[in-house]
Amino acid sequence: xxxxxxxxxxxxxxxxxxxxxxxxxxxxxxxxxxxxxxxxxxxxxxxxxxxxxxxxxxxxxxxxxxxxxxxxxxxxxxxxxxxxxxxxxxxxxxxxxxxxxxxxxxxxxxxxxxxxxxxxxxxxxxxxxxxxxxxxxxxxxxxxxxxxxxxxxxxxxxxxxxxxxxxxx
Numbered sequence: 189x190x191x192x193x194x195x196x197x198x199x200x201x202x203x204x205x206x207x208x209x210x211x212x213x214x215x216x217x218x219x220x221x222x223x224x225x226x227x228x229x230x231x232x233x234x235x236x237x238x239x240x241x242x243x244x245x246x247x248x249x250x251x252x253x254x255x256x257x258x259x260x261x262x263x264x265x266x267x268x269x270x271x272x273x274x275x276x277x278x279x280x281x282x283x284x285x286x287x288x289x290x291x292x293x294x295x296x297x298x299x300x301x302x303x304x305x306x307x308x309x310x311x312x313x314x315x316x317x318x319x320x321x322x323x324x325x326x327x328x329x330x331x332x333x334x335x336x337x338x339x340x341x342x343x344x345x346x347x348x349x350x351x352x353x354x355x356x357x
Contacts, residue, residue: 206239213245216254227313229257235266237280246287255313260319261296261326268343284321296324297357327352
Protein backbone atom coordinates (compact mmCIF):
# COMPACT_ATOMS: atom_id res chain seq x y z
CA UNK A 189 0.00 0.00 0.00
CA UNK A 190 2.94 2.34 0.48
CA UNK A 191 5.20 1.79 -2.50
CA UNK A 192 7.74 4.21 -3.96
CA UNK A 193 10.48 3.82 -6.54
CA UNK A 194 11.79 7.13 -7.83
CA UNK A 195 14.26 5.37 -10.12
CA UNK A 196 11.35 4.41 -12.40
CA UNK A 197 9.27 7.53 -11.81
CA UNK A 198 6.91 6.09 -9.18
CA UNK A 199 6.29 8.99 -6.84
CA UNK A 200 4.52 6.93 -4.21
CA UNK A 201 1.14 5.70 -3.07
CA UNK A 202 -1.33 6.58 -0.34
CA UNK A 203 -3.80 4.58 1.72
CA UNK A 204 -6.29 7.46 1.53
CA UNK A 205 -9.01 6.64 -1.00
CA UNK A 206 -8.47 9.06 -3.87
CA UNK A 207 -5.35 10.53 -2.26
CA UNK A 208 -3.00 9.73 -5.15
CA UNK A 209 -5.31 11.29 -7.75
CA UNK A 210 -4.49 15.00 -7.14
CA UNK A 211 -0.87 14.12 -6.38
CA UNK A 212 -0.63 12.60 -9.85
CA UNK A 213 -2.18 15.73 -11.35
CA UNK A 214 0.55 17.74 -9.65
CA UNK A 215 3.17 15.47 -11.18
CA UNK A 216 1.51 15.84 -14.60
CA UNK A 217 1.47 19.63 -14.25
CA UNK A 218 5.18 19.55 -13.39
CA UNK A 219 5.90 17.40 -16.45
CA UNK A 220 3.99 19.80 -18.67
CA UNK A 221 5.70 22.87 -17.25
CA UNK A 222 9.13 21.30 -17.80
CA UNK A 223 8.31 20.31 -21.37
CA UNK A 224 8.84 16.62 -20.64
CA UNK A 225 7.43 13.91 -22.90
CA UNK A 226 6.63 11.76 -19.85
CA UNK A 227 3.04 11.00 -18.86
CA UNK A 228 1.69 10.69 -15.31
CA UNK A 229 -0.67 7.80 -14.57
CA UNK A 230 -2.86 7.09 -11.57
CA UNK A 231 -4.54 3.76 -10.92
CA UNK A 232 -7.81 3.85 -9.02
CA UNK A 233 -10.74 1.64 -8.19
CA UNK A 234 -14.34 2.25 -9.17
CA UNK A 235 -15.37 3.34 -5.67
CA UNK A 236 -12.72 6.06 -5.75
CA UNK A 237 -14.97 7.90 -8.19
CA UNK A 238 -17.23 8.59 -5.19
CA UNK A 239 -14.59 10.92 -3.76
CA UNK A 240 -15.03 14.59 -4.62
CA UNK A 241 -11.31 15.01 -5.20
CA UNK A 242 -11.58 12.77 -8.28
CA UNK A 243 -14.13 15.08 -9.92
CA UNK A 244 -12.04 18.09 -8.98
CA UNK A 245 -8.92 16.52 -10.46
CA UNK A 246 -10.67 15.46 -13.68
CA UNK A 247 -11.80 19.07 -14.06
CA UNK A 248 -8.32 20.47 -13.37
CA UNK A 249 -6.62 17.97 -15.69
CA UNK A 250 -9.02 18.86 -18.51
CA UNK A 251 -8.68 22.59 -17.90
CA UNK A 252 -4.87 22.43 -17.97
CA UNK A 253 -4.72 19.68 -20.64
CA UNK A 254 -2.40 17.65 -18.42
CA UNK A 255 -0.44 14.66 -19.75
CA UNK A 256 -2.25 12.29 -17.40
CA UNK A 257 -3.98 8.93 -17.49
CA UNK A 258 -6.71 7.99 -15.01
CA UNK A 259 -6.76 4.17 -15.11
CA UNK A 260 -9.90 2.95 -13.35
CA UNK A 261 -10.31 -0.73 -12.54
CA UNK A 262 -14.05 -1.22 -12.33
CA UNK A 263 -14.65 -4.49 -10.49
CA UNK A 264 -18.26 -3.57 -9.60
CA UNK A 265 -17.70 -3.68 -5.83
CA UNK A 266 -16.66 -1.29 -3.13
CA UNK A 267 -15.30 -3.26 -0.18
CA UNK A 268 -18.25 -5.70 0.17
CA UNK A 269 -20.96 -3.56 -1.40
CA UNK A 270 -22.09 -3.76 -4.99
CA UNK A 271 -21.61 -0.37 -6.63
CA UNK A 272 -25.36 -0.19 -7.23
CA UNK A 273 -25.87 0.27 -3.46
CA UNK A 274 -23.39 3.15 -3.35
CA UNK A 275 -23.66 4.98 -6.68
CA UNK A 276 -26.43 5.87 -9.10
CA UNK A 277 -26.52 3.69 -12.19
CA UNK A 278 -23.79 5.11 -14.42
CA UNK A 279 -21.02 4.08 -16.70
CA UNK A 280 -17.82 5.47 -15.23
CA UNK A 281 -16.19 6.32 -18.57
CA UNK A 282 -19.26 8.40 -19.51
CA UNK A 283 -19.20 10.08 -16.10
CA UNK A 284 -15.54 11.02 -16.64
CA UNK A 285 -16.31 12.28 -20.15
CA UNK A 286 -18.73 14.71 -18.53
CA UNK A 287 -15.64 16.48 -17.18
CA UNK A 288 -14.38 17.07 -20.76
CA UNK A 289 -11.82 14.27 -20.42
CA UNK A 290 -11.27 11.81 -23.27
CA UNK A 291 -12.72 8.56 -21.92
CA UNK A 292 -12.68 4.98 -23.10
CA UNK A 293 -14.11 1.68 -21.96
CA UNK A 294 -11.96 -1.42 -22.28
CA UNK A 295 -12.35 -5.09 -21.41
CA UNK A 296 -9.95 -5.36 -18.49
CA UNK A 297 -9.63 -9.11 -19.01
CA UNK A 298 -8.15 -8.57 -22.48
CA UNK A 299 -4.51 -7.64 -22.01
CA UNK A 300 -4.11 -6.59 -25.65
CA UNK A 301 -7.12 -4.26 -25.48
CA UNK A 302 -5.76 -2.73 -22.26
CA UNK A 303 -2.35 -2.25 -23.89
CA UNK A 304 -3.89 -0.60 -26.95
CA UNK A 305 -5.96 1.79 -24.83
CA UNK A 306 -2.95 2.69 -22.68
CA UNK A 307 -0.67 3.29 -25.66
CA UNK A 308 -3.30 5.50 -27.31
CA UNK A 309 -3.68 7.51 -24.09
CA UNK A 310 0.09 7.97 -23.77
CA UNK A 311 0.38 9.09 -27.40
CA UNK A 312 -2.53 11.48 -27.00
CA UNK A 313 -0.97 13.02 -23.88
CA UNK A 314 2.44 13.36 -25.53
CA UNK A 315 0.87 15.21 -28.45
CA UNK A 316 -0.73 17.73 -26.11
CA UNK A 317 -4.20 16.18 -26.21
CA UNK A 318 -4.61 16.20 -22.45
CA UNK A 319 -5.81 13.55 -20.03
CA UNK A 320 -7.54 10.25 -20.71
CA UNK A 321 -9.79 8.23 -18.41
CA UNK A 322 -9.65 4.49 -19.06
CA UNK A 323 -12.36 2.35 -17.50
CA UNK A 324 -11.19 -1.27 -17.46
CA UNK A 325 -13.99 -3.62 -16.48
CA UNK A 326 -12.62 -6.53 -14.50
CA UNK A 327 -13.79 -8.71 -11.63
CA UNK A 328 -12.41 -9.02 -8.14
CA UNK A 329 -11.96 -12.72 -7.40
CA UNK A 330 -10.40 -12.36 -3.96
CA UNK A 331 -11.35 -10.64 -0.73
CA UNK A 332 -11.27 -6.87 -0.48
CA UNK A 333 -8.65 -6.90 2.26
CA UNK A 334 -6.62 -9.97 1.48
CA UNK A 335 -5.92 -12.96 -0.66
CA UNK A 336 -8.73 -15.18 0.61
CA UNK A 337 -12.20 -15.74 -0.78
CA UNK A 338 -14.85 -13.77 1.10
CA UNK A 339 -17.77 -14.49 -1.22
CA UNK A 340 -19.24 -17.01 1.25
CA UNK A 341 -20.21 -14.06 3.47
CA UNK A 342 -23.15 -13.54 1.13
CA UNK A 343 -22.36 -10.14 -0.32
CA UNK A 344 -22.19 -11.60 -3.82
CA UNK A 345 -23.77 -14.55 -5.57
CA UNK A 346 -21.40 -17.49 -6.06
CA UNK A 347 -22.87 -18.01 -9.55
CA UNK A 348 -21.65 -14.51 -10.44
CA UNK A 349 -18.15 -15.40 -9.30
CA UNK A 350 -18.19 -18.61 -11.34
CA UNK A 351 -19.44 -16.77 -14.42
CA UNK A 352 -16.51 -14.36 -14.23
CA UNK A 353 -14.02 -17.14 -13.55
CA UNK A 354 -14.82 -18.50 -17.00
CA UNK A 355 -13.56 -15.19 -18.45
CA UNK A 356 -10.43 -15.01 -16.31
CA UNK A 357 -7.41 -14.81 -18.62
